[in-house]
Amino acid sequence: MDLDLTAADEAFRAEARAWLSAQVPAVPLPSLETAEGFSAHREWEHRLAADRWSVVSWPEEYGGRGASLLQWLLFEEEYYAAGAPGRVGQNGISLLAPTLFEHGTDEQRARVLGPMARGEVIWAQAWSEPESGSDLASLRSTAVRTDGGWLLNGQKTWSSRAAFADRAFGLFRSDPDAARPHQGLSYLMFALDAPGVTVRPLGRLDGKPAFAELFLDEVFVPDADVIGEPGRGWQVAMSTAGNERGLTLRSPGRFTAAAGRLAALWREAPQTAGPALGERVADALIGARAYQLFAYAHASRLAAGGSIGAESSLNKVFWSELDIALHETALDLLGPYGMLADDADEAPAHGSWAEGYTFSLAGPIYAGTNEIQRDIIAERLLGLPKGRR
Ligand SMILES: Cc1cc2nc3c(=O)[nH]c(=O)nc-3n(C[C@H](O)[C@H](O)[C@H](O)COP(=O)(O)OP(=O)(O)OC[C@H]3O[C@@H](n4cnc5c(N)ncnc54)[C@H](O)[C@@H]3O)c2cc1C
Numbered sequence: 487m488d489l490d491l492t493a494a495d496e497a498f499r500a501e502a503r504a505w506l507s508a509q510v511p512a513v514p515l516p517s518l519e520t521a522e523g524f525s526a527h528r529e530w531e532h533r534l535a536a537d538r539w540s541v542v543s544w545p546e547e548y549g550g551r552g553a554s555l556l557q558w559l560l561f562e563e564e565y566y567a568a569g570a571p572g573r574v575g576q577n578g579i580s581l582l583a584p585t586l587f588e589h590g591t592d593e594q595r596a597r598v599l600g601p602m603a604r605g606e607v608i609w610a611q612a613w614s615e616p617e618s619g620s621d622l623a624s625l626r627s628t629a630v631r632t633d634g635g636w637l638l639n640g641q642k643t644w645s646s647r648a649a650f651a652d653r654a655f656g657l658f659r660s661d662p663d664a665a666r667p668h669q670g671l672s673y674l675m676f677a678l679d680a681p682g683v684t685v686r687p688l689g690r691l692d693g694k695p696a697f698a699e700l701f702l703d704e705v706f707v708p709d710a711d712v713i714g715e716p717g718r719g720w721q722v723a724m725s726t727a728g729n730e731r732g733l734t735l736r737s738p739g740r741f742t743a744a745a746g747r748l749a750a751l752w753r754e755a756p757q758t759a760g761p762a763l764g765e766r767v768a769d770a771l772i773g774a775r776a777y778q779l780f781a782y783a784h785a786s787r788l789a790a791g792g793s794i795g796a797e798s799s800l801n802k803v804f805w806s807e808l809d810i811a812l813h814e815t816a817l818d819l820l821g822p823y824g825m826l827a828d829d830a831d832e833a834p835a836h837g838s839w840a841e842g843y844t845f846s847l848a849g850p851i852y853a854g855t856n857e858i859q860r861d862i863i864a865e866r867l868l869g870l871p872k873g874r875r
Pocket residue numbers: 610611612613614615616617618619620621643644645646647848851852853854855856857858861875
């Protein structure tokens with residue numbers, strides 16, 4: 487691809503940069519994993535949406551700017567470089583919305599996307615169950631046909647920010663007699679305050695309460711909230727998963743900005759930091775730049791009508807491992823102060839390196855574990871024989 491940006495791309499980048507430099511809060515918002523932080527981040531979503539920066543690549547009718555995928559990548563670079571707040575609407579915007587664009591009806595898009603873009607409705611992902619994580623197709627929660635819709639029963643777990651979110655999207659077994667586990671599943675949307683839904687926050691080591699498990703007892707979902715054909719939920723879910731592992735969940739801007747901050751830490755570090763740490767800083771800069779170029783190549787292939795497919799697994803392994811290495815290097819540079827939590831007065835950068843480090847450790851687990859991604863890479867990209875499961 488041609489790496490020279492067009493005048494329109496440069497103008498788009500400049501407009502985003504100017505808006506962000508005027509609007510990004512000078513002091514970071516409280517953690518979005520807490521009730522107070524969640525609502526502060528929701529307010530931020532409203533502000534982004536008011537000036538049409540919340541979903542730049544969506545069509546204008548849904549609150550976007552019709553920006554190209556490359557422009558979205560540029561926006562993300564500016565967003566993270568400006569130190570803008572984490573996106574509390576991310577599950578909806580980067581997972582459910584692409585699924586609705588591909589498999590939803592016009593009525594669903596018209597009803598769901600606007601409030602999602604404006605942060606009025608924040609979505610949680612309800613896929614995992616206590617006995618079904620990597621082997622998602624073994625899930626046991628059910629959707630049973632009733633007049634005008636479906637009744638949901640069962641338990642979902644590890645639902646990010648579900649303690650404060652408004653609605654959820656999930657997979658349910660609608661045909662228990664289907665021949666194979668991947669068949670007979672349906673993809674549905676439901677309200678987290680609907681009768682029969684119990685949301686129970688999961689205790690986390692850092693005490694933040696947003697992660698939750700969901701208990702569903704005869705929860706009614708109208709037909710209008712089924713995405714795609716009933717019984718064909720697996721095919722719909724795989725397009726959500728492709729987006730999660732591909733570009734949309736973790737864009738390179740997040741890592742180029744973090745690597746830039748790491749280089750700044752290195753420049754401020756005492757001389758005793760030593761050359762070995764310097765090499766790790768350089769590795770992080772190179773890794774972030776490599777991921778950025780890989781993403782540009784993906785974006786240009788998609789713009790030419792191609793698709794990502796199993797290569798999204800390569801992406802996922804790469805960014806999750808880069809994130810850990812980058813944060814480990816930062817903590818080694820900071821020494822003991824680096825371990826202070828975000829509420830400690832003397833925590834460098836408001837504790838963001840320590841928080842980023844603990845979160846980075848989850849990267850190889852969520853969005854499909856890295857072991858599973860390596861299996862996919864081996865089988866589908868390298869053509870190696872199927873492993874024994
Ligand atoms: C921070 C975080 C946020 C999350 N958010 C959400 C969310 O919002 N919604 C949601 O639905 N879920 C969410 N999850 C759950 C996540 O999707 C699951 O944790 C993940 O799919 C793994 O499932 P599991 O935890 O049941 O582990 P298991 O599937 O039990 O795996 C345990 C270990 O065994 C390995 N393993 C399993 N099968 C194989 C195999 N065939 N070959 C080789 N190794 C294997 C795994 O790689 C892993 O190391 C989140 C998880 C985390 C950590």
